[in-house]
Each structure stands twice: as C-alpha cells, then as structure tokens.
C-alpha cells in the first residue's frame with residue numbers, strides 16, 4: 001500500500017480514537033446540527049472534485065480527505081480540548097499536512113521554510129485572510145486585519161506612520177505608565193499576606209489594556225463612553241461580549257455557517273454589539289473635542305480617510321490589540337510564577353532600571369529607552385510566547401498559486417494555515433521544546449536560528465502592526481509589577497487546559513497569589 005495512504009489511514013485512526021472519547025457529549029440538538037453539516041460536507045466533496053489541484057498536492061498527507069474523514073474532523077472539534085492535542089500530534093510528524101474542516105480543506109504549513117514562502121511573499125495575491133477570520137467581521141469590519149489589495153496597502157502605510165512610528169510609540173509611554181500605576185494600585189488591593197486573589201488577574205489587566213487602545217485611537221478611556229439608552233451594555237461589556245461571541249464560533253465551528261447561526265438567540269446580541277460599538281466609536285469621532293493631541297482622527301482625515309474608514313480602523317485596533325495582549329500578559333505572569341528563579345532575575349534587572357535616573361522619573365515612570373534595557377525580561381517574554389503563543393493560529397486564502405518547493409505547488413483558492421505551537425515546538429530549532437529556557441532568546445541563539453521558526457506576531461508584510469506596542473505594554477507592566485510584588489501560582493502547567501479560543505486561553509482563570517515584596521522600600525512606585 002502506498003505510504004501516503006498508510007499515513008492517512010493511521011491519522012484517521014487517531015482521529016477516530018479522539019472521537020470515541022467524546023461521543024458521550026452528544027445531545028439531540030447537536031446531532032441534528034451535525035446531520036445537517038454532513039449534508040453540507042457531501043455538497044462540498046462534490047465541489048472539491050471539480051477544483052484542479054496543484055503539483056504534488058494530492059501527496060500532502062493528512063486526515064479527513066474524504067467525506068467521512070471531514071466529518072470525523074468536525075466531530076473532533078466538538079471537543080476543543082482534543083483539537084490542540086490532535087494538531088500538535090500532526091505537527092510532530094509532518095512539515096506539511098491537510099485536513100478537511102466544515103466545508104473547507106485546509107493545508108497546514110509546519111516548517112519555517114514553507115512559512116517563509118507564503119508569509120514572506122510580497123505578492124498581494126498571497127495576503128488575503130482565510131475563512132476562519134469571518135467570525136471577526138461583525139466587530140472589525142473591513143479594517144486593516146481583513147482588508148486586501150490597495151485598500152490594505154494604503155491603510156497599512158498610513159497607520160504605520162501615524163500610530164506606530166518611533167515618535168508616536170515614544171509618546172504612548174505616558175499612557176502606559178499611567179495604566180501601570182493603576183495596575184500596581186489594583187494589585188495592591190488584592191495582595192494580602194499570602195491569600196489567593198479575590199479577582200482573576202486577567203480581569204484586573206483587561207481594563208488597563210483596553211484603556212490604552214481607546215486612548216491612542218480616540219483619546220479617551222473605555223470607561224468614559226456613556227451608555228446608549230437603547231442598550232444595557234457599556235462599551236467595555238460590548239467588546240468583551242464580542243470577544244465571547246467570536247470564541248463561541250471558533251470553539252463550535254458549525255455556528256460559522258450563517259444559516260445555522262441565524263437560529264441562535266445570540267445572533268441578536270451580535271447584531272446589537274456590532275451596531276452599538278460602531279456607533280460609540282463614530283459618536284466619539286464626531287463629537288469629542290480632544291485637546292491632548294491623542295487619537296488618530298486628525299492625522300487619518302488629513303490622509304484622506306473618511307470618518308467611517310477611521311471608525312473601522314479603531315475597531316480593528318481594539319479587535320487586534322485587546323484580547324491578545326491580555327492573554328499574553330496572563331500567560332507570561334503564569335510562567336514567571338512557575339519559574340521563581342527566572343522571576344527573581346527579571347526583578348533584579350527591573351530594580352537596576354528603576355534605580356537609574358536616566359531611565360526612570362522620580363515618580364517611578366519608565367522612559368521609553370528603559371524598555372530596551374530590560375533584556376532578560378524580554379528573553380523570558382519571548383520564551384513565554386514560544387511555549388504558549390497567544391495568537392496560535394493564522395490563515396490565508398491564496399488568490400494565486402504558490403510553489404513551496406520542487407515537489408509541491410498549492411493552487412489558487414487554497415486555504416492555508418499555520419498552527420504556531422507546531423512551529424515553536426520543533427526540536428530541531430528548540431531542543432527540549434516543552435522546557436522554559438529563556439536563554440534560547442540570547443542574541444547568539446537568535447542569530448543562528450531561522451527567523452521563521454518563531455512567529456508570535458506572525459511575519460512578513462501582514463505581520464502584527466501592533467507588536468511594538470504590545471511589547472511595550474508587556475515589559476512595562478511586568479517590570480512595574482515585579483518591582484512591587486512577588487507572583488506565585490497554585491496551578492501546575494500540566495493541569496491547565498488551553499483552549500483553541502480566539503486566543504490560546506486557559507479553560508479556567510489561572511490562580512495567582514500576589515505578595516508584596518518581603519522588604520518593600522518602594523511602596524510608592
């Protein structure tokens with residue numbers, strides 16, 4: 001029997017085993033939905049036969065390349081906990097594989113060389129996002145994250161210039177420092193002598209991260225938005241509501257089929273959130289008088305972008321920069337709590353920065369230049385991103401064929417995905433991949449490794465436009481917290497289940513204990 005067939009059979013068997021474990025989760029309504037989806041898959045399979053595949057495409061191994069296999073994969077997704085395990089298993093075996101899901105076939109690239117070919121490509125036909133991003137559309141509309149062609153190119157240039165240049169980033173330090181003050185104060189209220197925190201850490205961090213995005217885009221805090229009479233939700237509740245709805249569709253992908261979603265009562269909430277969050281942003285752009293020079297309205301209007309265009313970019317920055325940063329902070333604190341020795345080294349480094357008058361003001365506020373001196377903290381942050389990448393999945397739908405190597409060409413119309421943990425846990429680039437080893441990110445190690453082996457913010461022309469801002473937030477917040485507190489956790493990494501949510505999210509809030517430093521001479525910082 002050909003090797004590829006054997007591999008496919010083996011993988012279908014793996015999936016069937018995963019499937020057997022979860023069969024007991026089925027209710028009648030789920031079964032009806034799945035019967036309906038089987039019908040859609042059947043139509044899809046008939047459609048697939050008509051699509052001309054590129055060179056070597058048929059030899060790409062992977063589960064579910066037939067009707068029943070596609071359905072089995074969907075069943076596997078019924079149990080989100082199994083999805084990460086199944087994908088990690090496939091990534092451990094193959095540099096490239098394909099799998100059928102819902103009504104699509106997805107090719108997963110799992111080697112830095114293949115990722116470089118696609119994500120490094122400057123061909124605009126290789127930049128469009130895959131079908132999974134449609135879940136984000138009600139919130140972020142056609143802003144930078146989802147737009148393509150000339151619109152994307154112009155907006156990327158304008159936003160880079162006005163939101164993420166060296167000078168603008170430097171000006172954000174004031175906001176980041178002020179939010180760090182709030183964070184340190186809130187944690188102080190939680191830090192009792194050794195008892196567990198009353199409020200999950202991510203909830204404390206959320207407010208600060210959301211305020212930073214709304215400050216830099218609209219010049220005001222998220223808490224300053226007045227409620228509309230027609231809805232009970234505050235602006236922050238809308239953004240969190242949108243996040244939860246997107247997560248639902250990601251974790252239960254059958255809701256991504258509009259004809260099914262329409263029957264879910266949450267679709268009304270989605271409409272309300274979509275309408276009123278846009279209304280809030282638009283009202284703010286039209287009515288708020290902003291004297292601080294903050295916000296992107298003036299600069300973007302001068303570049304010829306309409307108010308509607310600015311509103312979609314504000315919502316895109318919130319959609320792209322809020323949940324990602326909150327989860328990354330939570331995961332980073334967790335890994336520091338699990339590795340007290342590394343936490344202590346980061347604390348000593350932070351102390352040396354806070355004691356340097358050139359890098360820190362008398363109020364304990366960091367200068368922008370201080371961040372590049374937090375070298376060990378940055379190594380630990382990168383190692384946290386490697387081990388548990390917040391943005392664990394990215395996807396393209398290519399509009400022109402792409403040749404990956406002499407043997408494989410992907411045809412136009414292929415949905416291509418990268419499962420980031422697969423790349424990050426390749427022992428060829430990261431020996432003992434499950435271990436937390438910040439020294440992997442020393443300058444020498446970075447120099448000797450493919451830049452396409454580490455992708456927390458993706459790579460190439462469509463990488464994360466906000467990566468420097470996110471790094472600023474993470475380093476500033478963490479340095480301030482370590483200067484004041486010690487972070488502990490009662491959880492163990494092996495017991496925490498991470499779900500393939502909108503971001504890689506712990507199933508339950510992580511349990512942290514925050515203690516003031518033993519001898520704390522820095523109360524005011």
Ligand code: HEM
Pocket residue numbers: 129144145146156213316317318320321322324325328390391394395455456457458459461462463464465466467469470
């Ligand atoms: C730890 C925090 C963050 C992580 C892990 C992260 C990760 C990513 C990744 C992986 C992508 C690429 C998606 C793809 O290839 O399809 C991306 C794109 C993007 N991110 Fe971030 N991001 C973070 C923070 C931010 C922040 C703070 C902002 C803005 C305030 C932001 C705005 C965006 C936008 C607008 C895009 C789309 C860029 C384009 O398509 O040209 N992100 N992000």
